[in-house]
Amino acid sequence: MKSIKEIAEILSADLSERELGNPHFNSEYKSCPLNKKYFHEINFATKDRKIAFVDGGNQELLPSPVSSVQLNRVYFSIFKNNKRVPIKSGIPQRIEFLSYTSSQLKGDDINFETKIRPVKDKFSPYLPDERDLQANARKENVEAGTQVGMDRMASMARRFAEWKITGHVIESELEPGDIIVRDGSLQTGHQREYKYEEDVFRKAMDNDVIITGLSKTCRLATDTRVSLIDSIQRLADDTEIKYDKWCYYPVAWSKDTNREHKAVIMVVKLNKHAHTAFRFEIFKEQAETMSDKEICELVSCIADNSKDIKVPGYPYGLIDADLWARVKNEEMEGYKAKLYSELSRMGTWKQVNPLIKIVNTHEKLDGQ
Amino acid sequence: MTNERGQIIGGGLKDIIIREKNGENLELGELLIVENASQSDERNYTILQVKDIEYKSQAHQSTHELLSGMKLEGYDPDLEFMEPELTNYNLGRAKSLLYVQEKITGGEREYITKSPKRLPNFFSPIKSIEESDLKFLEPKNIENSIYLGDIRSGSTVEEGIKVYIDLIKSLTHHILIPATTGRGKSNLVKVMLWSILDTEGAGILVLDPHDEYYGDSIKIGLRYHPKKDEKLEYYSPDKDNDDAVTLAINVKKIRPYHFSGIGGFSSAQTEAIRTIYNKYKSNWITKIAKGIDRDVLKEMGVHEGTAEVLKRKIETKLGVYSVDIDEDNPAMGKKCIFNSNLFVGGDYGLSTVEDIVGALEDEKVVIIDSSKLSDFEELFIGSIITSNIFNKYKRYNSKELNNKPVISIVIEEAPRVLGQDAIESHGGNIYGTIAREGRKFKIGLIAITQLSSVIPRAILANMNTKIILGNEMSPERSAIINSASQDLSDDERIIASLDKGEAIVSSVFTRFAIPIYTPEFKKYVKEYLDEIPQDKTKDLKTMVIG
Numbered sequence: 001m002k003s004i005k006e007i008a009e010i011l012s013a014d015l016s017e018r019e020l021g022n023p024h025f026n027s028e029y030k031s032c033p034l035n036k037k038y039f040h041e042i043n044f045a046t047k048d049r050k051i052a053f054v055d056g057g058n059q060e061l062l063p064s065p066v067s068s069v070q071l072n073r074v075y076f077s078i079f080k081n082n083k084r085v086p087i088k089s090g091i092p093q094r095i096e097f098l099s100y101t102s103s104q105l106k107g108d109d110i111n112f113e114t115k116i117r118p119v120k121d122k123f124s125p126y127l128p129d130e131r132d133l134q135a136n137a138r139k140e141n142v143e144a145g146t147q148v149g150m151d152r153m154a155s156m157a158r159r160f161a162e163w164k165i166t167g168h169v170i171e172s173e174l175e176p177g178d179i180i181v182r183d184g185s186l187q188t189g190h191q192r193e194y195k196y197e198e199d200v201f202r203k204a205m206d207n208d209v210i211i212t213g214l215s216k217t218c219r220l221a222t223d224t225r226v227s228l229i230d231s232i233q234r235l236a237d238d239t240e241i242k243y244d245k246w247c248y249y250p251v252a253w254s255k256d257t258n259r260e261h262k263a264v265i266m267v268v269k270l271n272k273h274a275h276t277a278f279r280f281e282i283f284k285e286q287a288e289t290m291s292d293k294e295i296c297e298l299v300s301c302i303a304d305n306s307k308d309i310k311v312p313g314y315p316y317g318l319i320d321a322d323l324w325a326r327v328k329n330e331e332m333e334g335y336k337a338k339l340y341s342e343l344s345r346m347g348t349w350k351q352v353n354p355l356i357k358i359v360n361t362h363e364k365l366d367g368q
Numbered sequence: 369m370t371n372e373r374g375q376i377i378g379g380g381l382k383d384i385i386i387r388e389k390n391g392e393n394l395e396l397g398e399l400l401i402v403e404n405a406s407q408s409d410e411r412n413y414t415i416l417q418v419k420d421i422e423y424k425s426q427a428h429q430s431t432h433e434l435l436s437g438m439k440l441e442g443y444d445p446d447l448e449f450m451e452p453e454l455t456n457y458n459l460g461r462a463k464s465l466l467y468v469q470e471k472i473t474g475g476e477r478e479y480i481t482k483s484p485k486r487l488p489n490f491f492s493p494i495k496s497i498e499e500s501d502l503k504f505l506e507p508k509n510i511e512n513s514i515y516l517g518d519i520r521s522g523s524t525v526e527e528g529i530k531v532y533i534d535l536i537k538s539l540t541h542h543i544l545i546p547a548t549t550g551r552g553k554s555n556l557v558k559v560m561l562w563s564i565l566d567t568e569g570a571g572i573l574v575l576d577p578h579d580e581y582y583g584d585s586i587k588i589g590l591r592y593h594p595k596k597d598e599k600l601e602y603y604s605p606d607k608d609n610d611d612a613v614t615l616a617i618n619v620k621k622i623r624p625y626h627f628s629g630i631g632g633f634s635s636a637q638t639e640a641i642r643t644i645y646n647k648y649k650s651n652w653i654t655k656i657a658k659g660i661d662r663d664v665l666k667e668m669g670v671h672e673g674t675a676e677v678l679k680r681k682i683e684t685k686l687g688v689y690s691v692d693i694d695e696d697n698p699a700m701g702k703k704c705i706f707n708s709n710l711f712v713g714g715d716y717g718l719s720t721v722e723d724i725v726g727a728l729e730d731e732k733v734v735i736i737d738s739s740k741l742s743d744f745e746e747l748f749i750g751s752i753i754t755s756n757i758f759n760k761y762k763r764y765n766s767k768e769l770n771n772k773p774v775i776s777i778v779i780e781e782a783p784r785v786l787g788q789d790a791i792e793s794h795g796g797n798i799y800g801t802i803a804r805e806g807r808k809f810k811i812g813l814i815a816i817t818q819l820s821s822v823i824p825r826a827i828l829a830n831m832n833t834k835i836i837l838g839n840e841m842s843p844e845r846s847a848i849i850n851s852a853s854q855d856l857s858d859d860e861r862i863i864a865s866l867d868k869g870e871a872i873v874s875s876v877f878t879r880f881a882i883p884i885y886t887p888e889f890k891k892y893v894k895e896y897l898d899e900i901p902q903d904k905t906k907d908l909k910t911m912v913i914g
Contacts, residue, residue: 082450082451084451244446271446271447272446273445273446273447305450307446307447307448307450308447308448308449308450309427309431309434309435309445309447309448309449310426310427310428310431310449310455312447316450316451320451
């Protein structure tokens with residue numbers, strides 16, 4: 001097809017013409033220009049530490065333009081020397097809860113509110129406070145009324161629950177020197193998330209447990225608009241870095257004024273067979289107290305857990321967490337059937353059904 | 369639960385899927401137990417049998433291939449399967465064999481066994497079968513049964529659980545022992561016969577083409593049984609065999625129907641034989657051998673050429689021919705020459721058949737060494753004796769028959785007499801008759817064969833007990849499976865993989881197809897004889913009866 005060929009040519013020319021540039025961040029970060037000295041070799045870890053991996057997932061059970069019912073799930077697992085560590089404290093390794101997020105118009109403002117209900121009563125202590133699950137569309141900087149906006153607001157409960165579980169794991173399961181690896185960045189996504197994150201950071205400091213985040217995807221770029229991950233990998237190639245596994249840092253430090261993100265950002269290649277490097281973060285206050293050697297040692301522990309052939313170079317604990325936290329489409333049917341039947345029994349179905357249809361038309365067309 | 373081997377994760381009654389616990393190594397044919405929910409005074413469980421095992425992995429095949437390639441080609445992968453026990457595992461496919469309810473009523477343990485009609489609970493753990501799980505097999509009556517071997521679960525032999533089958537029922541309903549060479553047929557038959565020597569109520573005729581059952585001073589055989597003198601008789605055509613009674617049959621005892629389906633005579637020849645027999649009665653063979661006068665043949669309506677062929681066949685098959693009494697004077701007449709020790713004239717061997725039949729009626733095991741006989745001679749001797757028994761039993765009234773022992777004939781290479789051709793030629797033979805009608809007259813067959821597929825289905829279906837040993841040949845397995853008393857449709861692989869001594873007992877008298885291992889005869893006899901001084905009663909623990 002001619003158009004494809006032409007677009008490919010444009011893309012190819014554009015990418016090859018661009019210089020690598022330097023990491024580009026806003027004023028809330030102190031970024032460091034690319035430098036081959038920032039590559040640090042990762043060797044085998046010398047310390048035996050526990051690593052806890054935390055991930056969450058949510059899916060929409062009942063969509064509508066003004067509300068969303070979601071099934072939320074948070075999971076954690078702990079490994080030491082690549083062996084799974086049994087949970088000793090009785091924290092449920094996986095919690096599930098339903099959430100109902102709705103929007104109300106208040107003057108010119110649109111407010112969101114989320115109600116949550118645990119699937120089992122024993123999950124209650126690990127859920128966020130419903131009072132924290134209220135938000136204003138303007139303050140959250142979301143376009144209310146769009147699916148993206150609703151998805152973002154509906155994800156609050158799951159994100160907060162992830163922090164809650166992380167805090168419990170630190171206090172009840174880990175020991176000084178142990179590591180938490182969260183799926184994704186340490187950056188907060190919501191106004192009130194700060195409170196939960198701060199609580200976890202405090203617990204981490206008190207218990208000397210290191211908080212980190214590893215992102216599967218990274219949209220960061222350099223100031224020449226080249227992918228940050230790609231530019232660092234290319235730098236490794238261009239400067240003939242011979243390390244099988246490396247940790248590139250610092251990429252950037254969040255400034256003290258940055259309330260939403262307290263981290264030192266780095267890029268790591270955790271296995272020689274990894275097909276990509278990943279963005280990796282350490283809670284800034286902890287990273288600041290660590291020497292280069294200590295940071296390398298910490299990353300080595302995670303690299304030792306990143307040998308699984310299924311996804312080389314990605315921590316096995318996060319593969320495991322993703323597997324158990326993800327809400328799969330086939331699981332949704334049972335919940336949907338029960339919810340719809342309950343709504344029908346209550347006589348609410350005839351009001352809800354048209355709302356679902358409004359949102360679902362896309363899906364139906366896609367299925368044709 | 370201790371002894372946990374895996375967990376049920378799917379499938380159906382015929383194909384229950386089990387995830388094997390890491391390192392448990394389920395085996396093809398292994399028996400497993402799954403407990404069902406039950407009340408406090410009751411235990412319900414289902415017996416499963418592993419029918420197939422396969423590799424499974426959470427990772428893609430391409431990932432395995434890549435890792436393997438890296439290792440094989442000398443790359444340092446620095447990659448592995450994290451938690452390999454969770455990622456790579458085996459799935460077993462099992463079939464529900466039997467549902468067992470165990471209840472204690474008034475201190476007595478009671479069992480109800482049923483064909484499984486419902487599934488065990490999803491995710492139920494499974495465990496290896498133990499002696500206590502097979503208590504329901506314990507017999508109420510342990511008299512007069514044939515020992516077949518010990519219960520086997522995969523390749524593990526449960527020596528405490530012995531499998532017996534009812535003597536009378538199984539023998540009258542025929543037993544088929546199909547297997548290829550070297551799988552332990554003779555050993556099994558020896559063990560069976562040894563145990564039959566301890567029973568009452570059965571006489572067994574054994575046509576032994578390898579002279580391996582009786583034994584000698586070197587080779588352990590049935591002659592070592594303590595009841596040998598009262599229960600065992602041994603015949604051999606070999607005059608030099610001091611252990612055996614010389615087998616000689618007077619040709620006067622031979623009747624035309626003894627050749628039925630065995631002799632290789634055409635319809636015209638069979639017709640001629642009958643005519644000649646009707647005229648000359650017990651001398652019919654010597655008359656043919658000497659040659660019948662042309663005019664007499666004409667009078668009987670027998671073609672001269674047919675008589676010539678008969679004469680030749682009598683000579684080649686029975687070794688009976690004639691010569692002139694005086695070479696110089698042919699008018700003096702002819703005299704018969706009996707070329708073999710087996711078929712004789714004069715007054716010798718007149719009572720042999722009656723003696724053998726009498727011994728069988730006396731509940732003895734009669735072994736006939738047919739190792740030096742031709743194929744025809746062996747089958748013909750069997751036909752003479754068997755016909756004699758059959759006709760005798762047929763004449764008994766029901767009261768008399770009731771008091772008679774069951775008689776069974778052990779026949780090797782059974783298709784020689786039970787194959788499609790043998791059954792269909794000239795009205796069939798006595799073995800076919802017994803296969804079809806013997807049950808009514810308490811006469812049965814123990815048919816041993818490598819080729820079940822050439823035996824007509826109707827005959828195979830009449831063999832109500834099949835002791836199936838290993839068989840590599842697919843058509844043979846199919847023939848056995850298609851005529852088995854239990855549904856063995858998914859046992860192909862199990863049968864193909866049976867090792868020496870391992871067998872499956874499929875019988876109308878068993879609740880399920882029982883896997884067994886028959887001990888080595890020599891070892892079995894040694895243990896048996898070692899036990900005698902302490903306790904003459906046998907270790908009869910389990911009998912599988914209808």
